Amino acid sequence: MHRRRFVGIAAITALALAAPAAAQEKSIVVASTTSTEQSGLFKHILPPFERKTGIKVRVVAQGTGQALDMGKRGDADVVFVHDRDAELKFVAEGYGVDRREVMYNDFVVVGPSADPAKVRGSKDVIDALKKIAAAQAPFVSRGDRSGTHAAELRFWKAAGIDLAAGRGGWYRETGSGMGPTLNTAAAMNAYALADRGTWLSFKNRQSLVVAVEGDGKLFNQYGVMLVNPEKHRHVKKELGMAFVDWIASPEGQAAIASYKIGGEQLFFPNHRK
Amino acid sequence: MSERDAFSTALALIGGADPALWGIVGLSLAVSLAAVALASLVGLPLGAALAVFRFPGRGALVTLFNGMMGLPPVVVGLAVYLLLSRAGPLGGLGLLFTPAAMVIAQTILIVPIVAALARQTVEDAWREYEEQMRSLGATPRRSVATLIWDTRFSLATAVLAGLGRASAEVGAVMIVGGNIDGLTRVMTTAIALETSKGDLPLALGLGIVLIALIVLINAAASAMKAVAQARFG
Structure with missing residues (x-):
């Protein structure tokens, strides 16, 4: 009987943990770079986006090469990186769509x-x-x-x-x-x-x-793009595009410009339609 | 940076009751405890069976499990990543970058630890009681169950070793969890992140909190063991 109780406790613990993963709210995964995460930019610009749209943004921060690989595998909905040549190749090969240049430092x-x-x-x-x-x-x-x-x-x-x-x-x-x-x-x-x-x-x-x-x-240009939903059907096209569009919008651009450390601006919005 | 910085940071972290910190601590505990529970479900019977049953290839299997106690977390993380990636065989489950993925990776990491240590413990007991159990007509299957129950206090050490490994590793959970703020960030990945940011006092402060937590869990387990042993012998 004791053994059975132990098995029960173990199973409940495991289930309790899996549950929040199953009950997902509106969310997207953004593959981005260490520079945007570790500089604190995302902590500054994501709250207004999440408040406005109710979309939770889950940022996985890696190097640009790795972030693009994540997009290629379909493990992200949006890629937000800084290597123009590699990004254009990513788009040309059909892995990404709707690329926008949004800021630089x-x-x-x-x-x-x-x-x-x-x-x-x-x-x-x-x-x-x-x-x-x-x-x-x-x-x-x-x-x-x-x-x-x-x-x-x-x-x-x-x-x-x-x-x-x-x-x-x-x-x-x-x-x-x-x-x-x-x-x-x-x-x-x-x-x-x-x-x-x-x-x-x-x-x-x-x-x-x-x-x-x-x-x-x-000069260091950042670009944001949607992972091609035609390559990966599970990509959250509308939620992902809402993010891409918001970053390029006047509101998103203003949020980027307002991020400062010690009075110094870190990223400069430069989206041109 | 002096050590005092780290200690005062650790104290401030604990005393300040920062909700973000407690979220991270809670997730660390939940992930590692779930992995330990699953690994015990698999590893304890597996280890005990290895101790009792005799079959060809048993020696090799014992050696394999002993060797896999040193599985590199980063390799396990990578394997689970490839498995759960959208482009991988289990991609359809959408488990990558969730706590569930972290539990899976840690479970794989600690099953060999729990199984190998349980095998040793149960084998020692089996050597002692084999004749007695056989004379009572116990089947090997029945013996496995009885031995697990009889050695439960010693087996607790195997489980705690598994928990120690799970809560201390960073390589696997970093890869399969992605260290996402508010979702998959645990103590070890938070420490790695703060180290990356060059905020060494905060990183070390978090480390002190983590170590204190692990010691606390082990102390609680010892206390429970002492009480249970006194009551049930």
Whole structure:
């Protein structure tokens, strides 16, 4: 009898847990990037959207590459990322529809205040990377196919640096998100490319400071799109589009513009119809 | 950051009764307890059966379960992700990024732990009572049930080991749960997130709360065990 009671308790516990998952309210899954989640942007812009529409937004934050993969597999309704080339490919291959460019911020190169490569204050990211490579100063890379990683690789290519030689030496790939990469850079007194949003909200800077900013190449565009409902029939087309449209609407754009940390605006709305 | 920062953060977290924190703590407990319950349902009889029954390949199976006690959570998470993904065989269930997916992953992780430890415990008891039980005419099936009941206080350790593993792992629940705020965020994934944000005092504070919680559960289990043992012997 005791054994039966134990089995009963176990079964009830398991059921009680599965129940809330079954009783779903109106909700969508948004595959997005660590920069939008960890910078606190979603915490700021989602409440007004959820209040207005009653749609609960469930954000899974990963690198852009992973987020797009999630969309390809049909595990998200909406993708909100920042790698223009990869996004256009995603749409061209039929995985995404109704892509809208909705906001931008910029990348910065951060580095130790001691500045061993003498790049601080530079406005030329390509030249700065050349100097970092020449000085063999430690550089920490995301190495995770994120939007930031893709941008970084483009810059290295433009600088004509062969990374294979530096790998494991001065060039170190963490294969992790922006935050962990900044933690690593702070601990190693290394340079790193970061999106400004994550950088501004990052708390464990130690001796890291912004070394390079203001180069037009450091422009970082974000796009939002619906996962193609024709590829994945379970995609919540109407709820997902409500989100995509809201982000691009004057209301959503104003919400993005109003997000500030320490008086500094993190993302700049730039949707054009 | 000093350790005092983390401790005062932990105290503030507990004292402040932040509803978001309690939601995360509650989900952590619910997910891990459900996984332990399911894993015990499967693992205890499985371990006991392995202890009592003799069949070809038994040794290999015992070794397999012992080895799988060290299943890497991230691999289990990935396997369950692929299984539950919309593009996967069980995608139609729509379970990915829900607490149910987290329970499934943790159950898979801890079944081998519960089964392997139960096997050892029951086997020791079986060695002691085998002759007696056989002379009483107990079938192996009946013996399995009796042995589980007789060794229940020792088996509690196997269950607690499973619970420890479940509540401490981050790799599996991060992948299959997605660390969604308010839905699938648990203590360990919250700690990973705060570490990512560079908010190390908050991350460590959450860690202290988690460790305190696990110690508390184990203390409660020991106390229950002592009371039950005193009453039922």
